[in-house]
Amino acid sequence: MTAPDEPLAPDPEPLVFRLEPTEPLQPPATPEPPVAPEALAPPEPPAAPVLDDAADAEVVTGDASPTLASKQKRTAPWPALLTAVSLMVIAALVVVVPLQASSTFVTDVTQLTAFCLVFAGLWLLTHRMGLLSVGHGALTGVGAYAALHAVNDFGLPPMLMPLAGFAAGCAVGALLGVPALRLPKAYLALLTLSAAVAFPIVLRQLDGPLPVTLDSEFIPPTWTGIASNDEHIWEFWVVVAWVAVAFWMLHRLLTGPIGRALVATRDEPTAAAAFGVSVYRLRLAGVSLSSGLAGLAGGLMLVPVNFNDQSLYPEELSIKLFALTIAFGSTAIGGSRLIMTVPAAAVLVLLPVWLVDRPGWVTQGGWIGFLKSEFFLYAVLLLVAAYARSRRSQAVRVYDA
Amino acid sequence: MTLFLQRVFDSFANGSAYAALAVAISMVFRSTGVLNLAQGQMAMLSAYIAVVFAAGADPTVAFSGWLTPFATPWPIWAAVAGAVVVSAAAGALLEYTVIRPMRGDPVPTIGATLGLYLLIGVFVAKHFGGRQRFLGSPFPQEHTDRFIIGGARLWFDTIGLTLVMLAAIGVLALVQRTTKVGLAFRAITSNRDSSALVGIRVEWVVMGGWAVAAALGGLAGGLIAGELNVRPDMMERLLIFGLAAATLGGLRSPALALAGGYLFAFAETMMAGYIGFIDSQVTLVWALGMLIVVLSLRPSGLLSRKAGRGALQT
Structure with missing residues (x-):
């Protein structure tokens, strides 16, 4: 009989499971027993901010060896140089376009930028976790409501109001996720659709039938050199800064062990649980984060629009968001990459304008x-x-x- | 007491519609695992089809030309029956053309039902202008057509609507229990693969399930149109209440879905009647709250013995 303090012998073969039918695995050199989810993979060096979904073409193992990690780096679809050039081009566009374009166009692009965050939340939920939400339009509205009242009623500085939206979105997402995630996936869709239909009614009850205006304006600081009547430029840069930070943090999160564990809960929940991952809690955290991103976007919507109204977040918005997430996150268009949230947001905002x-x-x-x-x-x-x-x-x- | 009784009677009509939608949703979910989010829109379309049949060549009703094929207006009961038949055919067609190719994968299937949701909405907007239409009830609706019970009025219209819906659901239950078709349906809800192995034509039965569910929803839409009038958003509230009612049975028990429909209608009427700050619109929010509470306490339905701790379910 084995002594209680005697270490267990390692398995002859490491526990390896495949998430996607990709190339054959290279078995790790030194097998180790299963470890906690935080240690599913060794800490990675700071990754270049490539907005792609490497996990859709990768393998999760109990022992992600350095060999495998370096192989993933080599097979990354976007070389670092191309990424750097793309980011420089985007940065140049962010600076130049608002200075040259009309205020109406800049306002549209500002909303588009904020909607990228909603799509990022939906992308996380749908493509990384395999869950369904038909209520992210309502969650955006929740964020807008919380942000507006945080400024109007509690004196929060308007620059920080998206944080109130994020917190409110997380809370409502958790409220919906707690019962739904213990049941088949259809239940989350059911609850979120119900929330999407109910939200305009709730908002009308809370705020009345008329729009509520934000008691603050985004006056450009003097150091920016922007004229006070060109506040749309400053608003655009504020929103871009928030979205860039949120995308960077989301990217760091998803390319780390938590991101891999989320994918594991999607494809192999039983195996993930065997590895020590708390599937329910991780899914709940993912739903909450996804909803929080929508709430953050709702707070950012107030930057260019300056008011909140029930008509801004009808249930049709939630269905459109879901439709574009399915379309732009699948292999049908562009593959499952976080960067595809940008064209999705562009279609959402510009289609009614241009078409x-x-x-x-x-x-x-x-x-x-x-x-x-x-x-x-x-x-x-x-x-x-x-x-x-x-x-x-x-x-x-x-x-x- | 009279007021309470009156509110109970008033909840019957809505309860019948909620129950019919809930049973339809449960039927589809049991047989295919698909949550049909377009069920309410299909019922709304059915109500518009009934309006087309009932209007005939009425020049005051300006539909698109090809949607008025009958010069003589049909009686309302015949119009509703015609709409039910058309709905059943449309339900079977949608299952064959849209749902079956998805092969039960939940994300694309729910996406497809939402696509149908939008498509039906835009079709109605195109052909009926999005305006409110009047269909009327197949039952007597004069001000004298009522019983007085304990001082409360129970309208013939409400009785007729409730009895027809209960009869339809009862016949459906009887067919499921006593016929070979019903046995086949119950078999595939229990084990689809084994049912195919013993010779049941699973795809035909599933298509039939969709047809019957669409017919039931169409019947609810046609009959409730006498209470609500026909308009594009007439089924939004009903769908949410229907979904909430269906969850009482874990989306799988038509009997509990039926009870849930009447329960939610009762709760809605009472809350709107007795709680001052809740108007008839806000009851929808309370339905959502009740839904969350029910799912939290009894995740697999009120009568299910499963503990519902299956976080690994897909």
Whole structure:
């Protein structure tokens, strides 16, 4: 009989499980017993801010050896130089575009930038965790409500109001996640859709039928050299700064052990639990974080818009967000990369502006108007993206079999 | 007491509609594991189809030309019956063309049902202008058509609606228990793969389940239209209450879904009637709150014996 304090002999083969049908694994050189989730992989050096989903093409092992980590680096789709150049181009655009473009366009792009955060939250939930939310529009509204009242009623500095939105989003996300995550995935969709339908009613009850204005303005500091009537430029930079920080932190989080554990809960929850991962708690934290990102975006929406109203967050917004997340996060368009949140946000914000959904198009524009209507396009997008995604998952199942 | 009784009677009509939608949602979820978020929109479309049948060539009702094929307006009961048949056919068609290719994968399947949600909404906006329509009830609605019980009025319309819905759900339960088709349906809800192995044509049965669920939702939409009028958002509230009611049975028990429909309608009416700061709109929020409480306390449904601690469920 083995003595109680005698260490257990290591398994002859390390416990290895595959998340995606990728290239064959290289077995680690020195097998170790399963460890805590925080130690699923050794701490990585600071990664270049590449906004891609390396985990979709990677392998999670109980012992992520340096050999495997370096192999992942070598096979990264974006070389570091290209990433650096892209970031410099983006930074240049962030500086130059608001100085040259019209205020209306800059306001649209500011909203677009904030919506990137909502899509990042949905991307985390849908593509990294395999969960479904049809209520992120409402969660954005929750963040906007909390941020506005944090400034108006509690005197929070307006620069910090997105934090109030983040906290409110996390809290509501946890409230929905606590019961839903113990049940099949459909329940989270059910609860979030209910929240999406209920939120405008709640907001009208809380704030009344009229819009509530933010009791503060974003006056550009003098050191920026921006004229006081060009506040849209300053607002854009404020939002970009918040979004950049949030994206950087999210990227760091997801490329670390927690990110890998989240993927494990999606693909192999039983094996993840065997490794010591608390699947329920990790999923709850993920849902809460995803909702918090939506709430943060809601707080940022107040920067260019300066008011909150029930009509800004109808349930259709949540469905549009879900549709674009499915479409722009699947292999149908662009692959599952965090950077795909940018075109998704661009479609959401600019489609009604540039395209077709003028008043009366649907009802009076005949069949052409019907085909060009915004909701019709979203419906087609959803159906096509859903079909493409189901084909992909069938292919994965066949491969695994 | 009279006021209380009146509110109980008033909750019957809404309760019947919630119950019908809840049973339809449960049926689809049991047989395919799909949460059909478009169930309410399908019922709304069915109500509009009933309006088309009932309106005939009425020049005051300006539909698109091809949607008024009958010069003579149909009686309302026939219009509702016609809409139920069309809904059943549409439900089967949608299962075959949209849902079946998803192969039960939850993310794309729910995406597809949301796509249908939007598509039906824009179709109605295109063909009916998004305006409110009047259908009327197939039951007597004169001011004298009522019973007085304990001083409260129980309208024939409410009785008719409730009895028809209960009868429809009862017949459905009877068919499931006593016929071979019902046996096949129960078999595939228990074990789909084994059902296929013993020769049950699973895909046909599932398609039939979708058709029956769509017909039941269509019946609810056609009948409740006499109370609510027909408008594009008429089923939004009903869908949420229907979903909440369906969760009482863990999305799998039609009997509990039926009870849940009436329970939620009762709670809604009482809250709106007796709690001052809750108006009829805000009851939806309380339904959401009740849903969260129910799922927290009894995750697998009120009568389920499962503890619901299965965090690893997919």
